[in-house]
Amino acid sequence: MLEKSKLRSIILPFLLIGICLFSSCADQGTNSESSVQTSEPSSFSTPESPTQHTDGSLTISYLDVGQGDCSFIVLPNGENILIDAGNQSDGENIIEYIRESGITTLDYVVATHPHADHIGSMAQVISAFEVEKVYMPKKAHTSKTFEDLLDTVKEKGLSITSAKEGAVLFDYGNLKAEFLAPNADSYENLNNYSAVLLLTYGDRRFLFMGDAEAESEAEILAHNIDISADLLKVGHHGSATSSTESFISAVNPSHAVISVGENNSYGHPDPAVLSILENTATVWRTDERGTIIATCDGENITLNHIATSIQPHAPPDVSSDSASDESPDDRQSTTVYITESGTKYHRDGCQYLKKSKISISLSDLDRNKYSPCSRCKPPEK
Ligand SMILES: [Zn+2]
Numbered sequence: 001m002l003e004k005s006k007l008r009s010i011i012l013p014f015l016l017i018g019i020c021l022f023s024s025c026a027d028q029g030t031n032s033e034s035s036v037q038t039s040e041p042s043s044f045s046t047p048e049s050p051t052q053h054t055d056g057s058l059t060i061s062y063l064d065v066g067q068g069d070c071s072f073i074v075l076p077n078g079e080n081i082l083i084d085a086g087n088q089s090d091g092e093n094i095i096e097y098i099r100e101s102g103i104t105t106l107d108y109v110v111a112t113h114p115h116a117d118h119i120g121s122m123a124q125v126i127s128a129f130e131v132e133k134v135y136m137p138k139k140a141h142t143s144k145t146f147e148d149l150l151d152t153v154k155e156k157g158l159s160i161t162s163a164k165e166g167a168v169l170f171d172y173g174n175l176k177a178e179f180l181a182p183n184a185d186s187y188e189n190l191n192n193y194s195a196v197l198l199l200t201y202g203d204r205r206f207l208f209m210g211d212a213e214a215e216s217e218a219e220i221l222a223h224n225i226d227i228s229a230d231l232l233k234v235g236h237h238g239s240a241t242s243s244t245e246s247f248i249s250a251v252n253p254s255h256a257v258i259s260v261g262e263n264n265s266y267g268h269p270d271p272a273v274l275s276i277l278e279n280t281a282t283v284w285r286t287d288e289r290g291t292i293i294a295t296c297d298g299e300n301i302t303l304n305h306i307a308t309s310i311q312p313h314a315p316p317d318v319s320s321d322s323a324s325d326e327s328p329d330d331r332q333s334t335t336v337y338i339t340e341s342g343t344k345y346h347r348d349g350c351q352y353l354k355k356s357k358i359s360i361s362l363s364d365l366d367r368n369k370y371s372p373c374s375r376c377k378p379p380e381k
């Protein structure tokens with residue numbers, strides 16, 4: 001196990017950022033309190049020489065897949081968990097993101113439930129990697145996406161382990177992952193079949209809800225077990241069908257992540273859910289922040305995001321939280337990026353720059369032709 005994890009223990013590029021953040025935590029005298037640092041890393045590229053994953057940190061990436069779900073977790077022992085794989089159009093980005101971290105094997109793959117915004121690219125992602133174990137709730141679906149997933153699992157010679165309450169992915173003492181749901185064999189609503197995963201590392205707990213709704217939340221509560229978690233991946237994209245007040249108060253999260261598409265037609269997240277969450281937690285949304293990354297050393301949790309970036313040529317400044325810190329001189333020389341066919345301009349690292357990326361000084365930009373990207377929110381002056 002140890003050897004295996006060593007081989008695969010090439011760390012994600014943003015670990016470097018994590019290290020900076022941890023040291024800045026130490027500087028500020030943060031102790032056992034879980035802390036949030038917001039900063040904007042300078043790039044989203046793989047470092048030239050991959051760093052060994054030796055610092056014992058857990059890294060969770062809540063990938064920005066628009067109106068969908070995809071969480072990728074690298075465990076402190078080098079193993080990893082993929083929970084869901086976004087919509088059908090997200091496959092390439094998800095695969096690239098995982099590959100950039102040097103990972104070639106997915107140890108634990110969880111398809112929370114058969115909706116297309118969760119398993120849309122799962123067949124493609126499973127095809128692209130070696131896969132050890134696949135977990136799914138016992139619920140068939142007639143969609144082509146679901147059929148394709150089953151075919152791919154079969155082609156790869158994999159079997160499906162049933163995701164249900166009480167099933168344990170692993171238990172290494174201070175590192176454990178187990179399912180809290182589904183608790184029943186049948187539900188009217190497909191969302192309630194969602195595999196709900198509780199991950200524990202040291203003193204910290206992370207809860208991943210899938211699209212579980214109030215019915216599933218009530219079943220989890222009925223067990224009267226400790227479901228408190230420091231970081232909650234909010235159920236069903238922040239919909240009002242989930243995150244009941246009693247459930248959120250039992251979880252009592254410090255941080256809450258909502259995976260949701262900008263201006264989605266469902267009206268997610270619901271304002272009532274946001275206000276319930278904001279009673280206890282800092283809310284991070286992928287439609288506002290892009291991909292959200294949580295790192296944890298077993299004690300402190302650090303949150304970060306990678307949709308936006310600091311000036312490409314500016315010195316790294318982890319304490320800078322917004323572009324408004326720039327001096328007027330800096331603004332004049334600001335470099336932004338456009339694409340061959342688009343009418344938006346972007347910050348370096350924006351997901352919309354995947355296909356083409358042309359750098360241009362902000363002062364040279366034709367403002368009649370280009371407007372700022374609403375995703376990465378580049379400087380306007
Ligand atoms: Zn969903």
Ligand SMILES: [Zn+2]
Binds near residue numbers: 113115190191211
């Ligand atoms: Zn769903």
